[in-house]
Structures are given as C-alpha cells and as structure tokens.
Amino acid sequence: MKNNFYDYYRCLNDYVFKKYGFESAYAHQKKWPSEILCSSREVVTGFIQGLFDTDGSVQRIKVNNNSYGCMIRFFSTSKTLVSQLQYILLHYGIVSQIYQTDSDERKRTLYILAVTGSNVKHFYDHIGFRLKRKQKILENVIINKKLWKDNTDYIPDIKDIILDIISDYGIPNCVNSKHWNSTIFKRVKQISKTRVSQFLEYYGHINDARILTIAKLSRKDYYYDRIVSIDDGKCIAYDTFIPDSNEYCANGFYSHNSIPEDVFDIVVRGFTATTKTPVDEAKRLAFEKTVATLDIPDDIKLALKKEAVDGNQIIHSGTAYYEFNHFAQKHRMWCDLIESKGHGAKVAEIFGGQNLIPDNFDYRDYVVIQIPHTHLPEGLLDPKQLAHAKALLPRNIFLMEYGCVFIKDSDGFYCRSLIESCTVMPNNPIATPDGPVTFTPLMRGVKNRTYVIGIDPAAERDKFAIVVLEVWENHYRVVHCWSVNKPEFNKRKKQGLVTDDDYYAYCCSKIRNMVKLFNPIRIEMDSQGGGYPISEMLRNKKLLDVEEKDFPIYEVIDQDDPKETDGETDGRHILNLVKQDNTSNAEANVALHKSLETKRLLFPAFDAVKMESSILAEKAMNVIFDTFEECVTNIEELKNELCTIQMSATATGKERFDTPSVVSAGAVEGRQRKGRLKKDRFTALMLSHKFLYDTDTRPTELIDYEDVAGNFKQVKTKPDEGMYRGPGAASMHNAKDWQGEAGQFGAVKKGERH
Incomplete structure (x- = not known):
C-alpha cells in the first residue's frame, strides 16, 4: 500500500511539474520555470509566496530600546534562482540584496536574498506570506513601525x-x-x-x-549599484519595438522603443553596411584574392582560406498586423523576393526599377518565419488561456495575435484603414481646409481654444472613460483620453496615491480637474451607469474643495426642460446628461463615420521624442499615474474599440451598433458568462462628437451665427443685449455661398451660449 501511494504521488508530481514547466533538478540547479515567468502577476505573486513560505524567513530585529526593524530573507544554493527572484521583485518596486556564504558539508555556496528597510513594507503590500505564522510576524512589525530607514541604499x-x-x-x-x-x-x-x-x-x-x-x-525611484566589471565582447544586437508602450523591462534593465520605422530605414540600416570587424573583413578579402591568384590545387586554396567573418543581419520581429501597416508591407516584399528566385525582371519590379536593386543582392539572404499557435511546442501555451482568447477576441484580432495572419482590414463598422487614415504622423500631416495638420496628445488645454468633453460613467466593472476634443474651424482633434475602473482605483488607494475613499468621488475629482485643465464649453455624459449619481455629486456644494477653488458643475439650461439648478450662478452650466437609445445611437455612429470619411475628426500622432521627454519630465516631478504615456495608450485603445463596433438589425428592423458578444468564464467553475467587448472610451468619443456634429460648434466668441441668403437683415434686440460679435462676415461659414450682387453678405444672430 505504501509503495502504491508513493508511485501514485510520484506520477502526479511528474504530471504537474511537466504541465507547468518545472524541470527535475538538484537544489543548486533550480531556476524559475518559463511558464511562471510568462504568467500573470497573480500567478507570479503566488509563486513568490510559495518560495518564501518554504525557504524564506522573516525576522524581527531590535534597532534600539524603542524601535524594531524587520528583515525578510530567502535562502538557496542556486544562484540562478536567487538572481531571477531579485529581478522579479524589482517589478513590484522591491529592491533586495544578495549575499553568499559557505553552506553545508558539501561546501556549496549558499545565496541569501535580503529585503530590508522600506522594501519590507512594499513586500507586505504587494506579496506577503501565505504561511500564517510568518505573515503574523510581518504584520506586527508593519503595524508598530512608524519610520522606515533605508540605511543600505x-x-x-x-x-x-x-x-x-x-x-x-x-x-x-x-x-x-x-x-x-x-x-x-x-x-x-x-x-x-x-x-x-x-x-x-x-x-x-x-x-x-x-x-x-x-x-x-536622491529620488525614490533611483537605486544605485556598483559596477563590478566592464567586459568587451561581441553579441547579437536587436532593435525592438513594443506596440502601445514606450518602455519595457529586458533582463533587468528598463529599455525603451528604439525608433519609428522610417527613422530605422534611414539611420540604423546604414550602420549594418559596416561589418562587425571592418579591418578583419578587409584583411580576409585581400587574403582570399591573393590565394585565388596562386597556382595551387583548389582543395589547398580552400584549406588556406580562413573562416569567413559573419556579416551583420537585420531581423524584424513582431506580431502580424493589418496589410496597410509598414510591417505587413515589408513582409509581402520579403516573400516576393524569396518567391522571385532572383529572376531579374521580378526583382526589378519589387525594388521599383533595375537601377534600384542593391549591389550584391541575393534572394537567398532573405528568410520569413511565421509561427502560429498551432505550430508551437505542446505545453508552451495554456490551452485554457488560448480558448479564452479565441472566445473573447474578435476574429481578426485573434488571427493576427495568435495565427500570424496579416489581415486586409478590420471587419467592423469602422475599418482600421479608415481610422489610420485619420491619424496624423509627426512628419506626415493630413491636409484639411484649416491647412496641413499634425499634433500630439495634450495633458492640458491651450489658452483661447475650444474644448468639449465626453464621459462614459460606466458601471464599476467597466471603464470610466473621458475623451477631450479640441474644436477647430473645419475639424476636431482627439487630444486626450483617460480611463479607470474600480480595481485600478482600489490599487491606487491601497498604495496611498489617491485621497478619495469612494470610487465615484474619485471620478468626480477627475472631472473637476479636467474642467480646470481644459475649460470645456460642454460636457456630454451618458445618463446611464453612474451618470445621475455623478451629476448630483458634481453640483453638491458640500463636496467642493475650497482650497482647490472647486465650483459646482450644473446641467445646461434648457427652456424646454427646466431644472431646479437653472437659477444657480456660482458654478458653470455645462453638463448635459444624454439618454441613449437605439435611434440616437445609430445617428451618432453614422455621424462619427461621416466625420472620419471627410477627415473632420483626427487622431494624434505618436511622437517618440515627445514621449521620451515627457517620461523624463514626469519622473522628475514624481508623477506616477495619469501620465502622458497612459494618455497615448488610452487613445490607442480608443482606436481599437472603434474597430470592434459592428452594425446589426434589431427585431423591429432598426439599426443596432455594438461590440461583438463574447463568452467568458463565470464566477462558478464550469459555468460561462455571456457579455460584450468593452467600448467605454468609444462611447465617450461618440457623445462629445455628436454634440459638435449637431451644433456645428466652432472656435468663435460668445455668440453663434448662421448664414442666410440675401442682404443683411435687420434684427431687433433688447437694449442690454449684445449685437453680433465674431469673425468678419466675409469669413463666415459658407459666406461665399450667400454673397450678393453688390458683394454683400447676409447673417442673422442665433443666440448666446449658456
């Protein structure tokens, strides 16, 4: 019975270890499984807890008569395991030190990872122990500790x-x-x-x-370590570009995206023309030429030739994308070159002319490798996660991300090619009636410009999204996007980054801040979700922060819909609660699509230089969240949400616009939950744009106007009412259409904005 139990346990142990990438090894050979390294933060946290529960310790240390400190340590004879743990802890903001000492009778080196000072508090906040005995010791220290000293930093x-x-x-x-x-x-x-x-x-x-x-x-996010040695050597260098982000962590070092594709082709590619060792390469070629002139057998010539020096190579690596993207275009070009087999006419056609074919061109120097999920080794991807992605993601996104397929275009109501055609580039402006346009996102408004804010106050499990549009004479610009959800708020609150106790109170504070930064003429907010509670909080005078010069934000004054706040004069009447239905939703989508087709709505450029400078500036000011990079990321996610919108018909034959339905795992194991892809940022954009589209708002002064045919009409006004103020009649919208025979223009007063 005992042997059977042992055999069963060993088989089960082997199965679990194999499934999750654990390799059987001696203690000094242990390392982190690749499956864990590629897992979610939750899984990695659980793995770290397991390490410290088994081979770790927490020790309460007496500093003086009235104070106690704490040290958390991890012990192992595997240098690789300890070094990997130190690297992973950095992702949690935990800095540790590694010491070594002689171990047991085998005289193996014992490596000790130590967490001290304020990093103990970070360990408690983000990881902790699962073993109750150790966690209780740690909690007692944290509760009674008032001042954390990092005397080793x-x-x-x-x-x-x-x-x-x-x-x-x-x-x-x-x-x-x-x-x-x-x-x-x-x-x-x-x-x-x-x-x-x-x-x-x-x-x-x-x-x-x-x-x-x-x-x-002495900045808190700066840590110093002594350089042990600097060794010269040769290695493969990679140019890596991570979409939707500017920074990433590589082997313990924070790196940033290299450069845009056009700069790469112009600058970096030129570097590869120089061999790794130019002098040695020149010597080798000269030697081979000399050997070729000698009157000796060919086999001896081959024996005399030295091993060739490897030349530089350019490796493009990334995720498949839409066919109109530069990566897909290069992929098609490389495939065409390989399929040409070096045929002169075909190669000339690919390069755009015989004289444009590079010297020493050889089609055999090119190779294209595509590895879809179906061709990966078994066990490399979690089948459940793969099935979840297939069920959750739109088909075109799944094919690009997991199938290595370059998609011609998105299959939603808003094609990706249409969205990208409305996205400006730093060096490639879009032509508009207002002139060539190129711009980048803004973190605050520009003086004397007009802004409109759209808000989707989604339920707590969704994103609370804000989109800011900048109004120009003949086009609108998406200049800012912000979003948050309840888990993100709770995380910031736990870290002490926000002072609001309530989620919606935090969202209201953000709205007030955005009003101060952009001074909008209008806020369009969905009435559903948390719309009404938030509107009540925005006008509640008891919730105002006098020191921050807060003021109430009331609903707009509408004579057809009087409200009890219409008479208030201590705030701004700029909030409009939008009640959406299928009809208004369809109209808003059609209007938005029209603005994209006519290049009236534009998206900002991704400027790598501005991104890098903003990151440095925000770090200098200790800005941790709501950064410029997060704004850029939110705008990219907004564009992604646009691509997922699909048009269908209701049971009554009306048009319906929504994201695809998806099936995800439910709260109870074995059950599934039906839902739809998120579209919170999209809704905020749609609301703000619909207001501009309907009102034809332009960056003028306080009084609107409209053109009419004929001569100037006489308008009766009250004695205290201002007459028309704004641009000259000749520059009015469509004024040229209403020019009379005598060169006169007609205009009529439309009314003041409230």
Whole structure:
C-alpha cells in the first residue's frame, strides 16, 4: 500500500511539474520555470509566496530600546534562482540584496536574498506570506513601525559635497541646534537616502546648484549599484519595438522603443553596411584574392582560406498586423523576393526599377518565419488561456495575435484603414481646409481654444472613460483620453496615491480637474451607469474643495426642460446628461463615420521624442499615474474599440451598433458568462462628437451665427443685449455661398451660449 501511494504521488508530481514547466533538478540547479515567468502577476505573486513560505524567513530585529526593524530573507544554493527572484521583485518596486556564504558539508555556496528597510513594507503590500505564522510576524512589525530607514541604499560620491555645503553655510537659522548633528556625515563611509533626506530637510531651501543635484540623485525611484566589471565582447544586437508602450523591462534593465520605422530605414540600416570587424573583413578579402591568384590545387586554396567573418543581419520581429501597416508591407516584399528566385525582371519590379536593386543582392539572404499557435511546442501555451482568447477576441484580432495572419482590414463598422487614415504622423500631416495638420496628445488645454468633453460613467466593472476634443474651424482633434475602473482605483488607494475613499468621488475629482485643465464649453455624459449619481455629486456644494477653488458643475439650461439648478450662478452650466437609445445611437455612429470619411475628426500622432521627454519630465516631478504615456495608450485603445463596433438589425428592423458578444468564464467553475467587448472610451468619443456634429460648434466668441441668403437683415434686440460679435462676415461659414450682387453678405444672430 505504501509503495502504491508513493508511485501514485510520484506520477502526479511528474504530471504537474511537466504541465507547468518545472524541470527535475538538484537544489543548486533550480531556476524559475518559463511558464511562471510568462504568467500573470497573480500567478507570479503566488509563486513568490510559495518560495518564501518554504525557504524564506522573516525576522524581527531590535534597532534600539524603542524601535524594531524587520528583515525578510530567502535562502538557496542556486544562484540562478536567487538572481531571477531579485529581478522579479524589482517589478513590484522591491529592491533586495544578495549575499553568499559557505553552506553545508558539501561546501556549496549558499545565496541569501535580503529585503530590508522600506522594501519590507512594499513586500507586505504587494506579496506577503501565505504561511500564517510568518505573515503574523510581518504584520506586527508593519503595524508598530512608524519610520522606515533605508540605511543600505547608498548614494555614491556625495559625502564630500555634503560636507562642503555644511562647511559653507554652517547650521541654517531655521534649524534647532539641539536636533542637528552634522558630525554624523563625517563618521559614516557612505551617505544613505535617509541621511540625504535629513540633510535636504535643513538645506533644501538654499538656492545652490550642488543641493539641487543632490535632490535629483536622491529620488525614490533611483537605486544605485556598483559596477563590478566592464567586459568587451561581441553579441547579437536587436532593435525592438513594443506596440502601445514606450518602455519595457529586458533582463533587468528598463529599455525603451528604439525608433519609428522610417527613422530605422534611414539611420540604423546604414550602420549594418559596416561589418562587425571592418579591418578583419578587409584583411580576409585581400587574403582570399591573393590565394585565388596562386597556382595551387583548389582543395589547398580552400584549406588556406580562413573562416569567413559573419556579416551583420537585420531581423524584424513582431506580431502580424493589418496589410496597410509598414510591417505587413515589408513582409509581402520579403516573400516576393524569396518567391522571385532572383529572376531579374521580378526583382526589378519589387525594388521599383533595375537601377534600384542593391549591389550584391541575393534572394537567398532573405528568410520569413511565421509561427502560429498551432505550430508551437505542446505545453508552451495554456490551452485554457488560448480558448479564452479565441472566445473573447474578435476574429481578426485573434488571427493576427495568435495565427500570424496579416489581415486586409478590420471587419467592423469602422475599418482600421479608415481610422489610420485619420491619424496624423509627426512628419506626415493630413491636409484639411484649416491647412496641413499634425499634433500630439495634450495633458492640458491651450489658452483661447475650444474644448468639449465626453464621459462614459460606466458601471464599476467597466471603464470610466473621458475623451477631450479640441474644436477647430473645419475639424476636431482627439487630444486626450483617460480611463479607470474600480480595481485600478482600489490599487491606487491601497498604495496611498489617491485621497478619495469612494470610487465615484474619485471620478468626480477627475472631472473637476479636467474642467480646470481644459475649460470645456460642454460636457456630454451618458445618463446611464453612474451618470445621475455623478451629476448630483458634481453640483453638491458640500463636496467642493475650497482650497482647490472647486465650483459646482450644473446641467445646461434648457427652456424646454427646466431644472431646479437653472437659477444657480456660482458654478458653470455645462453638463448635459444624454439618454441613449437605439435611434440616437445609430445617428451618432453614422455621424462619427461621416466625420472620419471627410477627415473632420483626427487622431494624434505618436511622437517618440515627445514621449521620451515627457517620461523624463514626469519622473522628475514624481508623477506616477495619469501620465502622458497612459494618455497615448488610452487613445490607442480608443482606436481599437472603434474597430470592434459592428452594425446589426434589431427585431423591429432598426439599426443596432455594438461590440461583438463574447463568452467568458463565470464566477462558478464550469459555468460561462455571456457579455460584450468593452467600448467605454468609444462611447465617450461618440457623445462629445455628436454634440459638435449637431451644433456645428466652432472656435468663435460668445455668440453663434448662421448664414442666410440675401442682404443683411435687420434684427431687433433688447437694449442690454449684445449685437453680433465674431469673425468678419466675409469669413463666415459658407459666406461665399450667400454673397450678393453688390458683394454683400447676409447673417442673422442665433443666440448666446449658456
């Protein structure tokens, strides 16, 4: 019975290990399974908890008579396992140190990963222990700890600078000498961030370039490590571009997207014309030419030739996309070159002319490799996740992401090619009646420009989305997009990044902030979801922050729909709650499609230079969320949502516009839940655009106007009512159509905006 149980356990153990990528290995050979490294954050967190529960420890350390510290450690004889763990912890913002010492009688080296200082608090917030005994020790320390000191996080080469500053300025007048001890900086070998914070508390107000430099070097997201050695060598270099993001982590280093495709072709490709070792390559070619002139047998000539030096190669790698994208175009070109078999006429046609064929061109130098999910090794992809993606994603997206298929175009109401044709490029503006247009997203409005905000206050499980449109004479620009959901809010709240306790209160604070940043003439918000509760909170005077100069935001004044807030004068009447139905939804979609067709609605360019500069600026100001990069990402997601909109017919024959239905796993195992793809950003765009489309709003002053045929008409006005103010009659919209024989124009006053 015992042997049978052992055999069963061993078979089960082998099955589980094989399924999840675990390899059987000795303790000093252990490493992270690739399946875990590619898993979600939740799975990785559980794996880390398992490591620390079994081979980790948490220790309460007495610092002095009134204070206790804490150290969390992990032990292993596998250097690879510990190094990988240190790298993964960085993704949680946890910085650790690795020590080594002699282990057991086998004299293997024992590697110890230690988490100390404020990183213990980060470990508690983001990971923690599953083992109750260890978690309780950690919780007791966290509860009673008031000040976290990172005395091991040193800033190199600033000790002498700090001592010079102290010598130059002495003890500032604002400092109580009883609480200041400058000799501490003389006694220590290196200065920790905690000591630098104390120094800046007393000297940070002084306008000195040295102090400003120290403040920059002591940023919380800067960590320093000593370079052990710098070795020269040769390796393969890759040019990587990650869509929808500008930064990614590669082997422990934060990297950023290299450059756009056009810059790559112009600049980087030229570098590959130079061989890896130009001098050696030149010597090799000269030697081979000399050998060729010798009167010796061919086999001896071959024996004399040295091994050829490998030349540079360009490898393009990425996910399949739409056929109009530059990656798909290059893929088609490479396939055509391979299929040409070097035939002169075909090659000339591909390159655009005989004289444009590169020197030394050989079609055998090109290779195209496509690896769809059906050709991957068994077990590399989780079948459940693959099935989930197939059920959740639109067919064209799934084929591109998992099937390596270049799709001709999206199959929704808004074709991807149409959306991309309305997206400007940094060096490729779109022609409009207002002139060539190119622009990038904005984080705040520009003075004297007109803005309209659209809001989809979706339910808590969906995205709360805001889209800002900038109004020009003959076109509109999508300049900003923001979104959040309940889990993201809870995460920020847990990290202490937001002060609002309620999710909708946080969304209201964001709306108020957006109004201050963009000064919109109108806010169009869906009345469904949380629309009505949010409108009540926006006009509630008790919720205003006087110090932030908040003001109530009321609903617009409509004579046909009077409201109790119409008489209020201490806020702005710019909010309109939109009650959507199939008819209004269909009209809004048709209008939006029309604006895209006529290039009246434009999307911003992705500017890698501006992205990089904004990232650096926001880091300098310690901006953690609601960044420029998040705005760019949200706009890209907005375009993706547009592609998923499909048109169908209701039972009564009316047009219906919605995202595809999907089936996902339910809360109960074995059950499925039907739903639809999210479209919150799209709804916010549709609402703001529909207002502009219906009202033909233009960036004019307070009074609208409309052109009429004939001469100027006399308009009766009240004594205190302003007459027409705005652009000259000759520049009015469609004014040329109403020009009379005597060169006169007709205009009639339309009314004031409220």
